[in-house]
Amino acid sequence: MSVAVTKSRYQSEEFSARLRRRYAAERRFRIAGMVAVGIASLMLVVLLGSIISKGYTAFWQAQIRLEVTLDKQQVEERNYTALLRQALYAQVPTATDRATRRSLNDLLSSGAPYELEAKVNANPSLVGTTQTVWVRADDEIDQFMKGFIRRDVPESERRLNDVKIAAIDALVANGSIRSTFNTTLFTAGDSREPEQAGILGAVVGSALTLVVTMLLSVPIGIAAAVYLEEFAPKNRWTDLIEVNINNLAAVPSIIFGLLGLAVFLGFFGLPRSAPLVGGLVMALMTLPVIIIASRVALKAVPPSIREAALGVGASPLQTVTHHVLPLALPGILTGTIIGMARALGETAPLLMIGMVAFIVDIPGGLTDSATAIPVQIYMWADSPERAFTERTSAAIMILLAFLILMNGLAVFLRKKFERRW
């Protein structure tokens, strides 16, 4: 390019130098862009990598096999703990003295008797027989099996003493310990025992909260956007409203929590920790986002559509509901889903209204006490038990899965209904 034979005004030496510089600048810009994308992807890989590598073990849980003789009298007295313990002592040859036996009691999860009881209640004909049952092991046994508790340190520094480790080795040797898929994680509410803790309570809490949020913020948000965009006169008042809506979208979420505390709990006297209140607060938080996204979508519908509709005699309301709104719907839905996804990931406003709490029972209604998935993550991250570390990461993965699902839905809807002019 720079080999210019005829020296015209546009192919002088200076011109070639300038051209080279411009190309160089172009290349630098592209490289900078690629580096930026590279760094961002690397960060994402590191983040996801650390979460997944820490959390994938939480989807497995150690179980212990026991040959339980369901003695009639013991069952009637609901003494399932003793039944399980006798079965365990029979399996471990060293279980002869009292101290050893007391140590061995910690091998089984404190939830194991309830598991057995549920099994017997479901099938009463088991009473009097000897059954092979697999029951959950205590979280420390589970952690030991996963290699998170080291055996090469002195006994006093271990959570598991030598007696327990010897018993585990004996159980492993005769195939009485197995690792299975951790269904509890998906079917139980919160617990202070890691092996009994599950995310279901938080998932249901989040779902109830989001339903309230959606029922309130979507109709109100779309109605407000349509009115402001299509019908409202342009004057100082509507300008003021517009400025306020834009400001509200940037207000820190904790402020909405404080508002919820003062108005919904203080003034209306609604119960603490209820998904109803959480949903109301989240609705206030997502309203501005939905209004702004909907207005942008409405604005993107070409004026010719409106003019044509009005031209053939449609009323302004018909123009909006028959023509403008359907065309703007993909954009509105995208905005709404992204707003909802943000609400799903919020904890700060929930802190104020009491949804950051230890709640075991799975909520059954809008006024039952409930918590939310991000809150559950926060609480597990704060627990001293080691086994909660992996469960924290697992809960993060579950939250991410929901977020990806919601954002994927937004992309799908946009692609499916989008129209270009």
Place this chain on the structure above:
Amino acid sequence: MNSKKLAVTAAAVVAMTAAFAGAANAQSRDQIRAVGSSTVFPFTTAVAEAFGKGGKFKTPVVESTGTGGGLKLFCAGVGPQHPDVANASRRIKKSEVEQCAANGVAQITELKVGFDGIALAYSKQAPHTDLTTQILWKALAKDVPVDGKMVANPYKKWSDIDPKLPNKEIEVLGPPPTSGTRDTFNELVMLEGCKKVAEVKAAVADEKAREKACMTIREDGGYVEAGENDNLIVQKLTANPDAFGVFGYSFYDQNRDKLQTAKMDGVELSPEAVQAGKYELSRPLFIYIKNAHAGVIPGIREFIAEYTSERAMGEDGYLGDKGLISMPKAERDAARTSATNLTPLQL
């Protein structure tokens, strides 16, 4: 579309109004509610879970709001919209009792449930170091006395304070001022340590000003506020063998294979030392019960009976597994008696 949308909106509004009215009317409660200290939270939740598993009552809801915030909610009044139990990592203050009384919460039962020890821990890879409150104060105070005058803390390394201490930078990771652990740390380490340094008394004559000078922690990087999450401090300590961390006993108990603790004034942190009152960095933990709610909210008596039972707070109770340091037998019995009789608190 138009009429459909309108109908949907109307239905939503009606549903919400109904839910509002329903919730506002549903002012009776069949579930115990507890609020308060994040230090007591792990213990109260463990009791709540065991109590719920008993099957007779719903599992209580426990919120972690901090001691001060919890007592404020607790003292706001009598009635189902107010909590029944408050967790506290310090004793209730006179002002708070007065606040309670002003709002109609006349009778409160105080139960001491056990102790928490504050660990001064560091990585196993570091050489063993023992500390005294005096040294800690010198390492962490904002101003320290040098030649009879208070000057900005000149100590950069532990060996600057005492040549016998390791030659490494002072770096202590601890809780932020909003935490109850920090309050206790200020009181037990900063104030007590300061009292043992005679020069401070000479340098600052006024008692109030001296107390303030004692409790002010340096801000030049020697003390790092590591947030409320104690697990984070544990992780940072394993990554950085030169740093010390301040947190509750239960986190040390769970991480014994990675961490060691410094002896404080010659005493090792152990449940026995705390129980005997020898380890200075320990504090009693309390729960407070609203007497007016007993018999109104179902299960309160049974809940505190579970809390004070031997299988929970006893020597080998499940709260011990969670990191609570149990009280001597006489005190446990006393707690049990107050729990049965709901003995009102008198300050």
